Amino acid sequence: xxxxxxxxxxxxxxxxxxIALTAACNDQPSTAHPAAEASAALTGSPGMSNPSALPxxxxxxxxxxxxxSAVPSPAAPATSxxxxxxxxxxxxxxxxxxxxxxxxxxxxxxxxxATVTARGIVWSPAPKLEGEGSNxxxxxxxxxxxxxxxxxxxxxxxxxxxKLFTQTLPEKSNEYTKLSSLQGAGDYIIYHTYTMFxxxxxxxxxxxxxxxxxxxxxxxxxxxxxxxGGYLYFWGIEEQEKLYxxxxxxxxxxxxxxxxxxxxxxxxxxxxxxxxxxxxEGNQLKFSYHHHSxxxxxxxx
Numbered sequence: 117x118x119x120x121x122x123x124x125x126x127x128x129x130x131x132x133x134x135i136a137l138t139a140a141c142n143d144q145p146s147t148a149h150p151a152a153e154a155s156a157a158l159t160g161s162p163g164m165s166n167p168s169a170l171p172x173x174x175x176x177x178x179x180x181x182x183x184x185s186a187v188p189s190p191a192a193p194a195t196s197x198x199x200x201x202x203x204x205x206x207x208x209x210x211x212x213x214x215x216x217x218x219x220x221x222x223x224x225x226x227x228x229x230a231t232v233t234a235r236g237i238v239w240s241p242a243p244k245l246e247g248e249g250s251n252x253x254x255x256x257x258x259x260x261x262x263x264x265x266x267x268x269x270x271x272x273x274x275x276x277x278x279k280l281f282t283q284t285l286p287e288k289s290n291e292y293t294k295l296s297s298l299q300g301a302g303d304y305i306i307y308h309t310y311t312m313f314x315x316x317x318x319x320x321x322x323x324x325x326x327x328x329x330x331x332x333x334x335x336x337x338x339x340x341x342x343x344x345g346g347y348l349y350f351w352g353i354e355e356q357e358k359l360y361x362x363x364x365x366x367x368x369x370x371x372x373x374x375x376x377x378x379x380x381x382x383x384x385x386x387x388x389x390x391x392x393x394x395x396x397e398g399n400q401l402k403f404s405y406h407h408h409s410x411x412x413x414x415x416x417x
Contacts, residue, residue: 210237217241217272224254229307230272233300235329237265238280239272240295248314255314259283260295262305264329281327281335283309290314296322297417301353304328304383306360307335308351308417310343318344324351324417326360326383338362338381338388343417348374352401352412358383361401361412380405 206219206228219225220242230239243258263277286293291313298307306326310319322343327335341364343349348365360381365374378391380403394403399414 208239213267213270215239215270215272221245221247227254227256227294229295229298231298231300231305232267233305233329234303235264237267237272238298238300238305238329239263239265239277240298241272241274256292256294259285259293262298262307262327280329286311288313291320299353300329301355301358301360301383303330304358306338306353306383322349322417324360324362326381326386328383336386339379342366349417350399350401350414351417352414354410354412357405357408357410359405359410359412361403361414363396363401363414378403 205216206225207214207216208228208230209215210230210232215230215237217228217230217239218241219228224242224245227242227245228240230237240260240262243256243260245254246257247253248255259282261282262280263272263274264280265272265277269276283293283295291311293309293311296308296310298305300306304326306324308322308324310322312319319342321340323340324338325335326338327333338360339362341347341349341362346367350363350365352361353359354361360383362377362379362381364377366377367374369375376396378394378401379388380391381388389405391403391405394401396402400411401414402409402411404410
C-alpha cells in the first residue's frame with residue numbers, strides 16, 4: 117500500500133514536467149533568415165514609417181524586392197500600413213529653405229531644377245529617362261515640364277502644382293532636348309536648353325529662353341548659340357532692371373583670338389540689343405544700356 121501511494125505521487129509530479137517539456141519543444145523558434153531579419157528591422161524603422169518624411173538622396177536607401185516583400189511575423193498582420201514607405205527624392209536648397217520632390221531614377225538627380233520667383237517656386241522634375249551606353253547618357257523619353265508651387269510647402273508635387281509649360285519634342289525621333297539651367301528673376305524665369313541627337317557628342321543647338329510666370333503666353337526665345345567645338349558662352353542677369361546679358365566667344369580669327377558677341381535682353385520689354393561698347397574683367401561684364409551703367413557677374417552656360 118505504501119509503495120502504491122509513492123508511485124502515484126511520483127507520477128503526479130512527473131506528468132506536469134513532461135507536459136512542460138513537450139510544450140517548450142513545440143514553441144522553440146526556428147532560425148530566422150538574415151534577409152527576413154533585415155526586412156523586419158526595416159519595417160520597424162521609425163525613419164521610414166512616416167510616409168510624409170522623404171529621405172534626402174544621401175540618406176535614402178531603396179530596399180530590394182526581397183526586402184519589400186518580407187512576410188510579417190504573426191504578431192504583425194500583413195497590412196500595407198505596416199510596410200515602409202519607399203521613395204527616392206531630390207532635396208534642393210533655395211534661399212535657406214529645403215524643398216523635396218520625387219526624383220525618378222537614382223543617379224539622375226542633376227536633371228531636376230528649381231528656382232525662386234516672386235510668384236512662387238518654379239521647378240522641373242526629371243522626365244522619364246533612358247540610359248544609353250555603359251557609362252549611361254540619359255536620354256529623355258518625354259519632354260520636360262515647368263511647374264509652379266506654393267513656397268510655403270516644402271514638398272513639391274505635380275498633383276498640387278500648376279503646370280506652366282511643357283517643352284515640345286524635337287521633330288526628328290533621334291533627337292532630344294534637355295533642360296540645362298533654370299533661374300528666377302522677379303516675375304520671370306530664364307532657362308537654357310540644348311538639343312542633341314542620339315550618339316552625338318556636341319549639341320546641335322543651344323537656346324536661352326525667358327517667360328513671365330503666370331502668363332499664358334509661350335516662352336520667348338532670347339537667342340540661339342553655340343557652346344561647343346571651340347565656342348564659349350557666358351550669361352548673367354541684372355536683377356534690379358531684369359536684364360539678361362550674354363557673351364559669345366567665337367573662334368576663327370587668324371591670330372587665334374576670339375570674336376566677341378554681346379547682347380542684352382530686357383525681360384520686361386521682350387527686346388534684345390547687341391552691345392558694341394563693353395568691358396570684360398574676369399567674369400565681370402561692364403556695359404551701358406539706356407544711359408545707365410551696369411555690372412553683371414557671368415557664368416558659363
